[in-house]
Amino acid sequence: MSPTPRPLRKLGFLTIGLFDGADPRRGHESTLEIIELGERLGFDSAWVRHRHLQYGISSPVAVLSAASQRTSRIELGTAVIPLGWENPLRLAEDLATVDLLSGGRLNPGVSVGPPMHFDQVKDTLYPDTADAEDFGYARVERLLDFVRGKPATDFSGVEGFEVFSDRVQPQSPGLGRRMWYGGGSLRSARWAGEHGMNLLTSSVVKAEDPDGPHDFAEIQLSHIRAFRAVHPDGEAARVSQGLVVIPTDSASSEQRARYEEYAARRLPRTASPQGPARLLFAPDLVGTSDEIAERLHAHAAFREVDEVAFALPFTFEHEDYVQILTDMATKLGPALGRPQGA
Numbered sequence: 001m002s003p004t005p006r007p008l009r010k011l012g013f014l015t016i017g018l019f020d021g022a023d024p025r026r027g028h029e030s031t032l033e034i035i036e037l038g039e040r041l042g043f044d045s046a047w048v049r050h051r052h053l054q055y056g057i058s059s060p061v062a063v064l065s066a067a068s069q070r071t072s073r074i075e076l077g078t079a080v081i082p083l084g085w086e087n088p089l090r091l092a093e094d095l096a097t098v099d100l101l102s103g104g105r106l107n108p109g110v111s112v113g114p115p116m117h118f119d120q121v122k123d124t125l126y127p128d129t130a131d132a133e134d135f136g137y138a139r140v141e142r143l144l145d146f147v148r149g150k151p152a153t154d155f156s157g158v159e160g161f162e163v164f165s166d167r168v169q170p171q172s173p174g175l176g177r178r179m180w181y182g183g184g185s186l187r188s189a190r191w192a193g194e195h196g197m198n199l200l201t202s203s204v205v206k207a208e209d210p211d212g213p214h215d216f217a218e219i220q221l222s223h224i225r226a227f228r229a230v231h232p233d234g235e236a237a238r239v240s241q242g243l244v245v246i247p248t249d250s251a252s253s254e255q256r257a258r259y260e261e262y263a264a265r266r267l268p269r270t271a272s273p274q275g276p277a278r279l280l281f282a283p284d285l286v287g288t289s290d291e292i293a294e295r296l297h298a299h300a301a302f303r304e305v306d307e308v309a310f311a312l313p314f315t316f317e318h319e320d321y322v323q324i325l326t327d328m329a330t331k332l333g334p335a336l337g338r339p340q341g342a
Contacts, residue, residue, distance in 0.1 A: 005303035008338040012045030012309035013038060013325060014079050014242055017057035027055075028063065030318045035067045037322060038074055041329035042341035045075040045107065047242075047309045052085055052115070061094045068102035077107035079200055079242065079309060080182035083143065084115040084135045085125065092146035092168045099172040106172075109180035109200045110143065112136055137191055140181065144195065148176035180240070184279070189223035193231035198238040199224070201301065203282040203311065207273040214273060216282045220301035241302055244284040245310040247292055247327035255320060259286050262313055284313070289331035296336065 015034055019027020035046040046067070048060045057063055064076040076098075081091070099106035114135045115121055122130035146152055146168040156166035181192035182200040186208060192199050205219045224239050231237035246263070248256045263284040270283045285292045296302045310328060312321055330340050 005297065006306040008306055008336040010044040010307040011333045011338055012043055012047060013328065014047040014049065014309045014311045016049040016314050017063065018314060019055055021055055031063060032067055032070060034321055036070055037325060039071045041325060043074055043329060045077055045309060047077040047079040049079060050081050061098055064106065065098045065101060068098060068105065075105045075107050076102060078109050080109040080111045082115065083110050083112055083139045088139060088143040089146055089152060089168060092143055095147060096170045096172040096175060099175045100170055104174055106175065107178045107180060109182050110140060111182040112139055144179060147179060186223055186226055189227040190230055193227040193237065196232055199227045200240050200242065202242040203244050205280050207278045207280040214280055216280050217300040219280065221304060224301060224304045238307060239305045240307040240309050241305045242309045242311050243282055244313060245292055246284060246286045246313065246324055247289045247332045248287060249289050249327045249331045251323055255323065289327060289335045292332060293335035
């Protein structure tokens with residue numbers, strides 16, 4: 001355990017933005033209202049998940065573009081965009097555009113790997129190139145190059161009345177240093193550090209050693225330290241932790257019971273690595289802010305970070321998120337050493 005835990009510097013939250021397929025506008029509007037609330041409560045960042053062919057946000061960049069016009073201070077992030085669904089050049093254009101519109105507040109988080117259920121979607125997503133697509137780290141490198149201003153073509157200049165650039169346009173200064181990689185393995189953590197990205201950690205890690213020990217916090221800690229060991233910024237390299245945290249300070253008795261039931265249903269998956277990928281899940285943290293703070297201060301990986309993006313549970317109601325965020329900002333943040341509204 002680190003003898004000198006880092007004081008919490010940035011308090012953020014993450015939402016999936018669920019919606020009813022029969023009324024999708026209401027769900028998207030709820031997400032925007034939650035982000036606006038986060039800014040009023042003094043959160044440093046708001047992050048949205050990415051879902052395709054599901055009832056969650058499928059276009060986080062578009063949602064954050066709208067959020068950028070309804071907020072003025074809070075940072076806006078994606079956690080994460082799976083690049084297997086994206087063209088890196090087009091995504092670079094969208095990210096830079098939204099970053100400029102937000103005044104430099106965008107924090108794009110990405111990940112690699114084939115799209116989920118690839119065999120079922122490849123003929124519609126990549127009808128002619130599915131077998132040739134590269135879903136590895138090279139796809140992130142292409143995006144980084146475009147965002148950071150490397151040439152995208154060998155052609156530039158004037159053609160008739162039109163002017164062409166050899167770089168993706170627009171370019172947004174500073175965006176290249178605000179690119180995040182969502183990684184849960186030792187290899188991903190090292191790769192992100194070597195490429196000068198920031199690291200998003202979550203409530204899922206890979207338990208790569210079959211002999212154990214299977215201690216979530218210690219595995220996550222090893223990833224953070226491996227990342228910083230190779231990052232150009234060393235110990236100053238940015239890492240954000242995204243555990244599921246549910247403070248109950250102002251919750252009703254009905255809410256507390258429902259939150260505890262939610263966490264209890266998910267607890268068995270934390271006992272041992274799950275599936276062929278050997279994924280290990282962190283327990284959801286439910287309780288008063290003081291109780292949660294005590295557990296976090298004892299968490300080996302939390303003691304190594306100074307930024308968090310606590311994940312909101314998937315299936316709760318808008319009013320639940322209002323209560324949880326309010327308690328996070330007014331009770332939990334201060335209990336973790338970050339003054340309210342700092």
